Amino acid sequence: MENLKSKKLIGYYGFPERSVLRSVRERFGSDLEFIDLDVARGAPDSMVIQSTTCRIIANIVDNAMELSKRLTAIVADVGEGKCDRGRYAAFLLRKTGFNVIESRFPPEQFEKRPLVYSTAEGSLAERVDRIMQTVIQSPSSVNQTRACEPTHGFWGVPPHDFRILDIFPPTTHIYGWTRCVEAGSPGDLEMECYVDENVPTVFFTQSFCAKQDLAHHLAEKYDGLFVDCHRDVNNSILSKVEAFIKLSYPSR
Amino acid sequence: MKLADCGSTWTKILDVESDSLEIITTREMVRRNGSPFAVATGHSAEKRCGIFKNELLALAEGGLSFVDKDDFSIVDVGGRDIKYIRFKGRKVKKIDWNLACGATTGVTIELLANYYEIDFSSLESVDSWINVTCGVFGMERVLESVSNGESPGRSVAEFIHGMVRNVFNFTQRPSELYLSGGFCDNKCFLDSMDKYCKVIPLGRAVLIEGLKNEIKY
Numbered sequence: 001m002e003n004l005k006s007k008k009l010i011g012y013y014g015f016p017e018r019s020v021l022r023s024v025r026e027r028f029g030s031d032l033e034f035i036d037l038d039v040a041r042g043a044p045d046s047m048v049i050q051s052t053t054c055r056i057i058a059n060i061v062d063n064a065m066e067l068s069k070r071l072t073a074i075v076a077d078v079g080e081g082k083c084d085r086g087r088y089a090a091f092l093l094r095k096t097g098f099n100v101i102e103s104r105f106p107p108e109q110f111e112k113r114p115l116v117y118s119t120a121e122g123s124l125a126e127r128v129d130r131i132m133q134t135v136i137q138s139p140s141s142v143n144q145t146r147a148c149e150p151t152h153g154f155w156g157v158p159p160h161d162f163r164i165l166d167i168f169p170p171t172t173h174i175y176g177w178t179r180c181v182e183a184g185s186p187g188d189l190e191m192e193c194y195v196d197e198n199v200p201t202v203f204f205t206q207s208f209c210a211k212q213d214l215a216h217h218l219a220e221k222y223d224g225l226f227v228d229c230h231r232d233v234n235n236s237i238l239s240k241v242e243a244f245i246k247l248s249y250p251s252r
Numbered sequence: 253m254k255l256a257d258c259g260s261t262w263t264k265i266l267d268v269e270s271d272s273l274e275i276i277t278t279r280e281m282v283r284r285n286g287s288p289f290a291v292a293t294g295h296s297a298e299k300r301c302g303i304f305k306n307e308l309l310a311l312a313e314g315g316l317s318f319v320d321k322d323d324f325s326i327v328d329v330g331g332r333d334i335k336y337i338r339f340k341g342r343k344v345k346k347i348d349w350n351l352a353c354g355a356t357t358g359v360t361i362e363l364l365a366n367y368y369e370i371d372f373s374s375l376e377s378v379d380s381w382i383n384v385t386c387g388v389f390g391m392e393r394v395l396e397s398v399s400n401g402e403s404p405g406r407s408v409a410e411f412i413h414g415m416v417r418n419v420f421n422f423t424q425r426p427s428e429l430y431l432s433g434g435f436c437d438n439k440c441f442l443d444s445m446d447k448y449c450k451v452i453p454l455g456r457a458v459l460i461e462g463l464k465n466e467i468k469y
Protein backbone atom coordinates (compact mmCIF):
# COMPACT_ATOMS: atom_id res chain seq x y z
CA MET A 1 0.00 0.00 0.00
CA GLU A 2 0.96 3.67 -0.31
CA ASN A 3 4.01 4.97 1.58
CA LEU A 4 2.37 4.34 4.91
CA LYS A 5 4.58 1.78 6.55
CA SER A 6 3.95 1.77 10.25
CA LYS A 7 2.49 5.14 11.25
CA LYS A 8 -0.67 5.02 13.32
CA LEU A 9 -3.65 6.42 11.47
CA ILE A 10 -7.26 7.39 11.86
CA GLY A 11 -9.38 5.92 9.06
CA TYR A 12 -12.60 7.53 7.93
CA TYR A 13 -15.14 7.05 5.20
CA GLY A 14 -17.90 9.08 3.60
CA PHE A 15 -18.18 12.58 5.04
CA PRO A 16 -18.10 12.48 8.83
CA GLU A 17 -19.04 15.58 10.80
CA ARG A 18 -16.08 17.84 11.31
CA SER A 19 -16.75 18.03 15.06
CA VAL A 20 -16.53 14.23 15.25
CA LEU A 21 -13.27 14.20 13.30
CA ARG A 22 -11.90 16.92 15.61
CA SER A 23 -12.86 15.15 18.79
CA VAL A 24 -11.44 11.85 17.56
CA ARG A 25 -8.14 13.57 16.93
CA GLU A 26 -8.19 15.24 20.32
CA ARG A 27 -8.88 11.90 21.92
CA PHE A 28 -6.37 9.75 20.03
CA GLY A 29 -3.59 12.23 19.23
CA SER A 30 -3.50 15.40 17.17
CA ASP A 31 -0.46 14.15 15.26
CA LEU A 32 -2.33 11.17 13.82
CA GLU A 33 -2.98 11.43 10.10
CA PHE A 34 -6.38 10.78 8.58
CA ILE A 35 -6.74 8.26 5.79
CA ASP A 36 -9.78 8.02 3.49
CA LEU A 37 -10.78 4.36 3.39
CA ASP A 38 -13.21 4.81 0.45
CA VAL A 39 -10.34 5.14 -1.98
CA ALA A 40 -8.83 2.22 -3.96
CA ARG A 41 -5.36 1.77 -2.47
CA GLY A 42 -4.43 -1.64 -3.81
CA ALA A 43 -5.42 -3.57 -0.68
CA PRO A 44 -5.95 -7.27 -1.31
CA ASP A 45 -9.45 -8.71 -1.26
CA SER A 46 -10.22 -9.41 2.40
CA MET A 47 -13.13 -11.67 1.40
CA VAL A 48 -15.17 -10.18 4.24
CA ILE A 49 -17.70 -8.69 1.82
CA GLN A 50 -19.50 -10.57 -0.95
CA SER A 51 -18.37 -9.77 -4.48
CA THR A 52 -21.72 -8.32 -5.58
CA THR A 53 -21.49 -5.30 -3.35
CA CYS A 54 -20.58 -1.71 -4.06
CA ARG A 55 -16.86 -1.45 -4.77
CA ILE A 56 -16.47 1.57 -2.47
CA ILE A 57 -17.74 -0.44 0.50
CA ALA A 58 -15.37 -3.25 -0.47
CA ASN A 59 -12.53 -0.68 -0.54
CA ILE A 60 -13.44 0.49 2.97
CA VAL A 61 -13.39 -3.00 4.38
CA ASP A 62 -10.34 -4.18 2.41
CA ASN A 63 -8.34 -1.06 3.35
CA ALA A 64 -9.29 -1.46 7.01
CA MET A 65 -8.25 -5.12 7.02
CA GLU A 66 -4.98 -4.32 5.30
CA LEU A 67 -4.12 -1.44 7.64
CA SER A 68 -5.39 -3.45 10.56
CA LYS A 69 -3.65 -2.50 13.83
CA ARG A 70 -2.35 0.75 12.40
CA LEU A 71 -5.87 2.10 12.51
CA THR A 72 -6.31 3.63 15.92
CA ALA A 73 -9.92 4.33 15.08
CA ILE A 74 -12.33 4.43 12.15
CA VAL A 75 -14.72 7.34 11.83
CA ALA A 76 -17.69 5.90 9.92
CA ASP A 77 -20.25 8.00 8.09
CA VAL A 78 -23.43 6.07 8.83
CA GLY A 79 -25.90 8.86 8.14
CA GLU A 80 -28.10 9.72 5.19
CA GLY A 81 -25.12 11.27 3.44
CA LYS A 82 -23.73 7.77 2.89
CA CYS A 83 -25.92 4.69 2.68
CA ASP A 84 -27.12 1.63 4.55
CA ARG A 85 -24.13 -0.28 3.27
CA GLY A 86 -21.90 2.26 5.05
CA ARG A 87 -23.85 1.66 8.24
CA TYR A 88 -23.57 -2.10 7.92
CA ALA A 89 -19.86 -1.83 7.13
CA ALA A 90 -19.43 0.08 10.43
CA PHE A 91 -21.24 -2.74 12.22
CA LEU A 92 -19.06 -5.42 10.57
CA LEU A 93 -15.84 -3.54 11.24
CA ARG A 94 -16.74 -3.11 14.90
CA LYS A 95 -17.51 -6.82 15.14
CA THR A 96 -14.09 -7.49 13.63
CA GLY A 97 -12.47 -5.58 16.47
CA PHE A 98 -12.00 -2.05 15.10
CA ASN A 99 -12.66 0.97 17.24
CA VAL A 100 -15.49 2.48 15.19
CA ILE A 101 -16.86 5.95 15.90
CA GLU A 102 -20.09 6.72 14.09
CA SER A 103 -21.06 10.03 12.55
CA ARG A 104 -24.39 11.03 11.02
CA PHE A 105 -24.01 14.61 9.76
CA PRO A 106 -27.56 15.83 10.41
CA PRO A 107 -29.07 18.61 8.26
CA GLU A 108 -28.64 21.17 11.12
CA GLN A 109 -24.92 20.83 10.52
CA PHE A 110 -25.01 21.49 6.77
CA GLU A 111 -22.50 24.20 6.02
CA LYS A 112 -23.43 25.84 2.69
CA ARG A 113 -19.80 26.34 1.73
CA PRO A 114 -19.19 28.08 -1.59
CA LEU A 115 -18.67 25.83 -4.61
CA VAL A 116 -15.21 26.33 -5.99
CA TYR A 117 -13.90 23.11 -7.50
CA SER A 118 -17.34 21.93 -8.71
CA THR A 119 -17.64 24.91 -11.03
CA ALA A 120 -13.97 25.53 -11.84
CA GLU A 121 -12.10 24.84 -15.05
CA GLY A 122 -9.46 22.13 -14.89
CA SER A 123 -8.82 18.41 -14.68
CA LEU A 124 -11.98 16.71 -13.43
CA ALA A 125 -10.07 13.99 -11.58
CA GLU A 126 -7.98 16.57 -9.74
CA ARG A 127 -10.99 18.64 -8.79
CA VAL A 128 -12.89 15.62 -7.48
CA ASP A 129 -9.82 14.67 -5.49
CA ARG A 130 -9.50 18.19 -4.07
CA ILE A 131 -13.17 18.20 -3.08
CA MET A 132 -12.69 14.98 -1.17
CA GLN A 133 -9.71 16.52 0.61
CA THR A 134 -11.97 19.28 1.92
CA VAL A 135 -13.55 16.66 4.21
CA ILE A 136 -10.47 16.88 6.43
CA GLN A 137 -9.04 20.25 5.37
CA SER A 138 -10.21 23.70 6.34
CA PRO A 139 -11.84 25.80 3.57
CA SER A 140 -8.93 28.24 3.77
CA SER A 141 -6.66 25.63 2.18
CA VAL A 142 -8.69 25.72 -1.05
CA ASN A 143 -6.39 26.50 -3.98
CA GLN A 144 -7.03 29.31 -6.40
CA THR A 145 -9.18 28.25 -9.36
CA ARG A 146 -11.04 29.90 -12.21
CA ALA A 147 -14.77 29.35 -12.61
CA CYS A 148 -16.05 28.43 -16.09
CA GLU A 149 -19.27 27.95 -18.01
CA PRO A 150 -20.02 24.23 -18.11
CA THR A 151 -19.96 22.36 -21.41
CA HIS A 152 -20.61 19.00 -19.69
CA GLY A 153 -21.51 17.64 -16.30
CA PHE A 154 -20.36 14.80 -14.11
CA TRP A 155 -22.92 13.70 -11.51
CA GLY A 156 -22.11 11.18 -8.85
CA VAL A 157 -19.71 9.92 -6.24
CA PRO A 158 -15.94 9.81 -6.74
CA PRO A 159 -15.54 6.63 -8.76
CA HIS A 160 -13.52 3.62 -7.67
CA ASP A 161 -11.55 3.94 -10.92
CA PHE A 162 -10.67 7.56 -11.65
CA ARG A 163 -9.76 6.83 -15.29
CA ILE A 164 -13.36 7.48 -16.27
CA LEU A 165 -12.87 11.11 -15.18
CA ASP A 166 -9.90 11.63 -17.49
CA ILE A 167 -12.05 11.67 -20.64
CA PHE A 168 -14.16 14.64 -19.54
CA PRO A 169 -13.18 18.10 -20.80
CA PRO A 170 -11.83 20.62 -18.27
CA THR A 171 -15.07 22.59 -18.59
CA THR A 172 -17.05 19.84 -16.85
CA HIS A 173 -19.01 20.90 -13.78
CA ILE A 174 -19.47 18.54 -10.86
CA TYR A 175 -22.91 17.62 -9.49
CA GLY A 176 -24.50 15.08 -7.20
CA TRP A 177 -22.96 13.78 -4.00
CA THR A 178 -19.50 15.14 -4.78
CA ARG A 179 -20.93 18.65 -5.12
CA CYS A 180 -22.78 18.18 -1.83
CA VAL A 181 -19.45 17.31 -0.21
CA GLU A 182 -17.88 20.52 -1.44
CA ALA A 183 -20.88 22.47 -0.12
CA GLY A 184 -20.52 20.72 3.24
CA SER A 185 -24.01 19.24 2.92
CA PRO A 186 -23.52 15.53 2.22
CA GLY A 187 -27.11 14.34 2.77
CA ASP A 188 -28.88 17.21 1.04
CA LEU A 189 -31.07 15.31 -1.41
CA GLU A 190 -32.29 18.43 -3.14
CA MET A 191 -28.76 19.56 -3.86
CA GLU A 192 -27.81 16.03 -4.87
CA CYS A 193 -30.53 16.07 -7.53
CA TYR A 194 -29.60 19.49 -8.87
CA VAL A 195 -28.01 19.76 -12.33
CA ASP A 196 -27.88 22.56 -14.86
CA GLU A 197 -30.73 21.54 -17.13
CA ASN A 198 -29.08 22.39 -20.41
CA VAL A 199 -25.71 20.89 -19.69
CA PRO A 200 -25.21 17.35 -21.03
CA THR A 201 -24.44 15.31 -17.96
CA VAL A 202 -23.13 11.83 -17.26
CA PHE A 203 -24.91 10.32 -14.27
CA PHE A 204 -22.41 7.95 -12.75
CA THR A 205 -22.84 5.43 -9.96
CA GLN A 206 -21.00 2.42 -8.71
CA SER A 207 -22.88 -0.78 -9.50
CA PHE A 208 -24.95 -2.15 -6.59
CA CYS A 209 -25.48 1.35 -5.18
CA ALA A 210 -28.96 2.66 -4.41
CA LYS A 211 -27.99 5.91 -6.13
CA GLN A 212 -28.55 4.00 -9.39
CA ASP A 213 -32.27 4.71 -9.00
CA LEU A 214 -31.60 8.42 -8.67
CA ALA A 215 -29.10 8.47 -11.54
CA HIS A 216 -31.46 6.61 -13.84
CA HIS A 217 -34.32 8.98 -13.02
CA LEU A 218 -32.19 12.09 -13.55
CA ALA A 219 -30.66 10.78 -16.77
CA GLU A 220 -34.17 10.25 -18.16
CA LYS A 221 -35.35 13.63 -16.97
CA TYR A 222 -32.42 15.61 -18.36
CA ASP A 223 -31.53 13.48 -21.41
CA GLY A 224 -28.24 12.63 -19.76
CA LEU A 225 -26.23 9.43 -19.87
CA PHE A 226 -26.58 6.89 -17.08
CA VAL A 227 -23.44 4.88 -16.46
CA ASP A 228 -22.72 2.37 -13.76
CA CYS A 229 -19.48 0.60 -13.21
CA HIS A 230 -18.45 -2.11 -10.76
CA ARG A 231 -14.70 -2.56 -10.48
CA ASP A 232 -12.29 -1.04 -13.04
CA VAL A 233 -13.73 0.79 -16.02
CA ASN A 234 -13.46 -1.10 -19.30
CA ASN A 235 -13.15 0.13 -22.87
CA SER A 236 -16.86 -0.23 -23.48
CA ILE A 237 -17.73 2.16 -20.66
CA LEU A 238 -15.04 4.61 -21.75
CA SER A 239 -16.29 4.50 -25.38
CA LYS A 240 -19.84 5.16 -24.27
CA VAL A 241 -18.87 8.21 -22.21
CA GLU A 242 -16.50 9.41 -24.93
CA ALA A 243 -19.30 9.24 -27.52
CA PHE A 244 -21.69 11.10 -25.25
CA ILE A 245 -19.16 13.85 -24.67
CA LYS A 246 -18.41 14.19 -28.38
CA LEU A 247 -22.03 14.08 -29.51
CA SER A 248 -23.62 16.32 -26.95
CA TYR A 249 -23.35 20.03 -26.42
CA PRO A 250 -24.96 22.50 -24.04
CA SER A 251 -28.31 23.73 -25.42
CA ARG A 252 -28.16 27.41 -24.61
CA MET B 253 -9.71 1.10 -49.77
CA LYS B 254 -11.78 -0.87 -47.25
CA LEU B 255 -14.09 0.34 -44.51
CA ALA B 256 -15.33 -2.13 -41.93
CA ASP B 257 -17.82 -2.53 -39.15
CA CYS B 258 -16.43 -5.38 -37.09
CA GLY B 259 -19.17 -6.46 -34.70
CA SER B 260 -18.85 -9.21 -32.15
CA THR B 261 -20.52 -11.77 -34.47
CA TRP B 262 -20.62 -10.26 -37.98
CA THR B 263 -18.19 -8.07 -39.90
CA LYS B 264 -19.39 -5.83 -42.71
CA ILE B 265 -16.69 -4.75 -45.18
CA LEU B 266 -17.20 -2.08 -47.81
CA ASP B 267 -14.83 -1.90 -50.76
CA VAL B 268 -15.01 1.82 -51.52
CA GLU B 269 -13.75 1.58 -55.12
CA SER B 270 -16.23 -1.11 -56.22
CA ASP B 271 -18.91 -0.03 -53.70
CA SER B 272 -19.47 -3.69 -52.79
CA LEU B 273 -20.45 -4.81 -49.32
CA GLU B 274 -19.23 -8.14 -48.00
CA ILE B 275 -20.68 -9.63 -44.82
CA ILE B 276 -18.68 -12.35 -43.12
CA THR B 277 -18.50 -13.74 -39.63
CA THR B 278 -16.08 -11.92 -37.37
CA ARG B 279 -14.46 -15.28 -36.74
CA GLU B 280 -13.72 -15.48 -40.47
CA MET B 281 -12.41 -11.88 -40.52
CA VAL B 282 -10.01 -12.71 -37.66
CA ARG B 283 -8.93 -15.93 -39.42
CA ARG B 284 -8.17 -14.08 -42.67
CA ASN B 285 -5.86 -11.74 -40.80
CA GLY B 286 -5.72 -9.46 -43.87
CA SER B 287 -4.21 -6.02 -44.17
CA PRO B 288 -5.70 -3.41 -41.84
CA PHE B 289 -8.89 -1.59 -42.87
CA ALA B 290 -8.52 2.09 -43.73
CA VAL B 291 -11.29 3.06 -41.33
CA ALA B 292 -13.22 0.78 -39.04
CA THR B 293 -15.60 0.68 -36.13
CA GLY B 294 -16.88 -2.02 -33.83
CA HIS B 295 -15.97 -4.27 -31.02
CA SER B 296 -13.27 -6.19 -32.90
CA ALA B 297 -11.86 -3.37 -35.03
CA GLU B 298 -9.60 -1.32 -32.81
CA LYS B 299 -6.34 -3.13 -33.55
CA ARG B 300 -7.22 -3.83 -37.18
CA CYS B 301 -7.49 -0.40 -38.80
CA GLY B 302 -5.74 2.85 -39.64
CA ILE B 303 -8.48 5.05 -38.19
CA PHE B 304 -10.76 3.72 -35.49
CA LYS B 305 -14.13 5.35 -35.01
CA ASN B 306 -16.31 5.04 -31.94
CA GLU B 307 -19.42 2.99 -32.84
CA LEU B 308 -21.89 5.47 -31.47
CA LEU B 309 -20.29 8.26 -33.49
CA ALA B 310 -20.47 6.03 -36.58
CA LEU B 311 -24.15 5.34 -35.92
CA ALA B 312 -24.86 9.06 -35.47
CA GLU B 313 -23.20 10.04 -38.73
CA GLY B 314 -24.58 7.05 -40.62
CA GLY B 315 -28.08 7.75 -39.32
CA LEU B 316 -27.90 11.36 -40.42
CA SER B 317 -26.85 10.39 -43.91
CA PHE B 318 -29.60 7.74 -44.25
CA VAL B 319 -32.47 9.77 -42.77
CA ASP B 320 -33.27 13.29 -43.90
CA LYS B 321 -35.80 14.16 -41.19
CA ASP B 322 -35.06 16.79 -38.53
CA ASP B 323 -36.31 14.77 -35.58
CA PHE B 324 -35.94 11.00 -35.44
CA SER B 325 -34.82 8.05 -33.34
CA ILE B 326 -32.47 5.34 -34.50
CA VAL B 327 -31.41 2.13 -32.82
CA ASP B 328 -28.72 -0.37 -33.77
CA VAL B 329 -29.36 -3.79 -32.27
CA GLY B 330 -26.19 -5.80 -32.44
CA GLY B 331 -25.10 -9.21 -31.25
CA ARG B 332 -23.58 -7.94 -28.05
CA ASP B 333 -24.84 -4.41 -27.60
CA ILE B 334 -27.57 -1.94 -28.43
CA LYS B 335 -27.01 1.70 -29.39
CA TYR B 336 -29.67 4.37 -29.45
CA ILE B 337 -29.71 7.99 -30.59
CA ARG B 338 -32.58 10.48 -30.65
CA PHE B 339 -32.06 13.51 -32.88
CA LYS B 340 -33.86 16.82 -32.53
CA GLY B 341 -33.28 19.37 -35.27
CA ARG B 342 -30.61 16.96 -36.60
CA LYS B 343 -28.66 17.42 -33.37
CA VAL B 344 -28.16 14.62 -30.88
CA LYS B 345 -30.64 14.99 -28.06
CA LYS B 346 -30.25 11.66 -26.27
CA ILE B 347 -27.91 8.73 -26.59
CA ASP B 348 -27.63 5.41 -24.83
CA TRP B 349 -25.53 2.34 -25.26
CA ASN B 350 -26.05 -0.90 -23.41
CA LEU B 351 -23.05 -3.13 -23.61
CA ALA B 352 -23.53 -5.56 -20.82
CA CYS B 353 -27.01 -7.00 -20.82
CA GLY B 354 -28.27 -9.78 -23.07
CA ALA B 355 -31.90 -8.68 -22.63
CA THR B 356 -31.70 -6.33 -25.59
CA THR B 357 -29.11 -7.92 -27.83
CA GLY B 358 -29.02 -10.49 -30.57
CA VAL B 359 -26.65 -13.03 -29.14
CA THR B 360 -29.28 -14.95 -27.17
CA ILE B 361 -31.61 -15.10 -30.17
CA GLU B 362 -28.83 -16.48 -32.33
CA LEU B 363 -28.07 -19.11 -29.72
CA LEU B 364 -31.72 -20.14 -29.49
CA ALA B 365 -32.20 -20.12 -33.25
CA ASN B 366 -29.13 -22.31 -33.80
CA TYR B 367 -30.13 -24.67 -31.04
CA TYR B 368 -33.69 -25.16 -32.32
CA GLU B 369 -32.76 -24.72 -36.03
CA ILE B 370 -35.27 -21.91 -36.47
CA ASP B 371 -35.74 -20.43 -39.92
CA PHE B 372 -36.42 -16.75 -39.33
CA SER B 373 -37.73 -16.20 -42.84
CA SER B 374 -40.84 -18.19 -41.94
CA LEU B 375 -41.16 -17.50 -38.22
CA GLU B 376 -44.41 -15.67 -37.46
CA SER B 377 -44.59 -13.06 -34.71
CA VAL B 378 -46.91 -13.74 -31.76
CA ASP B 379 -48.96 -11.52 -29.45
CA SER B 380 -47.74 -13.14 -26.24
CA TRP B 381 -44.24 -12.64 -24.88
CA ILE B 382 -41.72 -13.94 -22.41
CA ASN B 383 -40.37 -11.43 -19.91
CA VAL B 384 -36.75 -11.08 -20.94
CA THR B 385 -35.48 -9.25 -17.85
CA CYS B 386 -32.18 -10.99 -18.44
CA GLY B 387 -31.05 -12.75 -21.61
CA VAL B 388 -30.02 -15.90 -19.77
CA PHE B 389 -33.17 -16.11 -17.66
CA GLY B 390 -35.20 -15.47 -20.83
CA MET B 391 -33.44 -18.38 -22.55
CA GLU B 392 -34.26 -20.58 -19.60
CA ARG B 393 -37.92 -19.67 -20.00
CA VAL B 394 -37.79 -20.76 -23.64
CA LEU B 395 -36.19 -24.08 -22.74
CA GLU B 396 -38.80 -24.63 -20.05
CA SER B 397 -41.67 -23.67 -22.33
CA VAL B 398 -40.46 -26.15 -24.98
CA SER B 399 -40.06 -28.89 -22.41
CA ASN B 400 -43.65 -28.18 -21.31
CA GLY B 401 -44.88 -28.94 -24.82
CA GLU B 402 -44.80 -25.56 -26.58
CA SER B 403 -43.30 -25.54 -30.09
CA PRO B 404 -39.74 -24.19 -30.29
CA GLY B 405 -40.81 -21.71 -33.00
CA ARG B 406 -43.56 -20.17 -30.90
CA SER B 407 -41.33 -20.06 -27.80
CA VAL B 408 -38.54 -18.30 -29.69
CA ALA B 409 -41.09 -15.87 -31.20
CA GLU B 410 -42.27 -15.09 -27.65
CA PHE B 411 -38.69 -14.49 -26.63
CA ILE B 412 -38.20 -12.14 -29.60
CA HIS B 413 -41.38 -10.29 -28.65
CA GLY B 414 -40.09 -9.94 -25.06
CA MET B 415 -36.81 -8.57 -26.33
CA VAL B 416 -38.60 -6.17 -28.69
CA ARG B 417 -40.45 -4.74 -25.69
CA ASN B 418 -37.10 -4.11 -24.02
CA VAL B 419 -35.77 -2.40 -27.16
CA PHE B 420 -38.91 -0.27 -27.33
CA ASN B 421 -38.46 0.82 -23.71
CA PHE B 422 -34.73 1.37 -24.17
CA THR B 423 -35.48 3.74 -27.04
CA GLN B 424 -37.93 5.71 -24.89
CA ARG B 425 -41.07 4.39 -26.60
CA PRO B 426 -40.98 6.36 -29.84
CA SER B 427 -43.84 6.42 -32.35
CA GLU B 428 -41.40 5.78 -35.18
CA LEU B 429 -38.03 4.07 -35.00
CA TYR B 430 -35.27 3.59 -37.57
CA LEU B 431 -33.58 0.23 -37.14
CA SER B 432 -29.98 -0.61 -38.03
CA GLY B 433 -28.29 -4.00 -37.89
CA GLY B 434 -28.97 -7.64 -38.56
CA PHE B 435 -32.53 -7.58 -37.21
CA CYS B 436 -33.53 -5.57 -40.28
CA ASP B 437 -33.66 -8.99 -42.00
CA ASN B 438 -35.65 -10.68 -39.24
CA LYS B 439 -39.35 -10.54 -40.12
CA CYS B 440 -40.47 -11.84 -36.72
CA PHE B 441 -38.54 -9.05 -34.99
CA LEU B 442 -39.93 -6.38 -37.35
CA ASP B 443 -43.52 -7.63 -37.02
CA SER B 444 -43.18 -7.75 -33.23
CA MET B 445 -41.82 -4.20 -33.21
CA ASP B 446 -44.69 -3.08 -35.43
CA LYS B 447 -47.04 -3.86 -32.55
CA TYR B 448 -45.50 -0.94 -30.65
CA CYS B 449 -44.30 1.61 -33.18
CA LYS B 450 -43.64 2.14 -36.84
CA VAL B 451 -40.28 0.54 -37.56
CA ILE B 452 -38.21 1.46 -40.60
CA PRO B 453 -35.33 -0.93 -41.32
CA LEU B 454 -32.19 0.71 -42.72
CA GLY B 455 -30.12 -2.43 -43.17
CA ARG B 456 -26.70 -3.46 -41.98
CA ALA B 457 -24.54 -0.73 -43.53
CA VAL B 458 -25.50 2.28 -41.39
CA LEU B 459 -22.33 2.27 -39.31
CA ILE B 460 -20.19 1.78 -42.43
CA GLU B 461 -21.92 4.81 -43.95
CA GLY B 462 -20.93 6.73 -40.83
CA LEU B 463 -17.27 5.95 -41.53
CA LYS B 464 -17.26 7.66 -44.90
CA ASN B 465 -16.70 11.12 -43.43
CA GLU B 466 -13.25 9.98 -42.33
CA ILE B 467 -12.11 9.53 -45.92
CA LYS B 468 -13.67 12.59 -47.49
CA TYR B 469 -10.64 14.81 -47.03
Ligand code: SF4
Pocket residue numbers: 054055056057082083084085086157206208209210211
Ligand atom coordinates in the same frame (compact mmCIF):
# COMPACT_ATOMS: atom_id res chain seq x y z
S1 SF4 C 1 -21.22 4.26 -3.90
FE1 SF4 C 1 -23.31 4.03 -3.07
S2 SF4 C 1 -23.39 2.03 -2.07
FE2 SF4 C 1 -21.26 2.59 -2.42
S3 SF4 C 1 -20.60 3.53 -0.52
FE3 SF4 C 1 -21.22 5.18 -1.86
S4 SF4 C 1 -23.37 5.51 -1.40
FE4 SF4 C 1 -22.83 3.53 -0.50
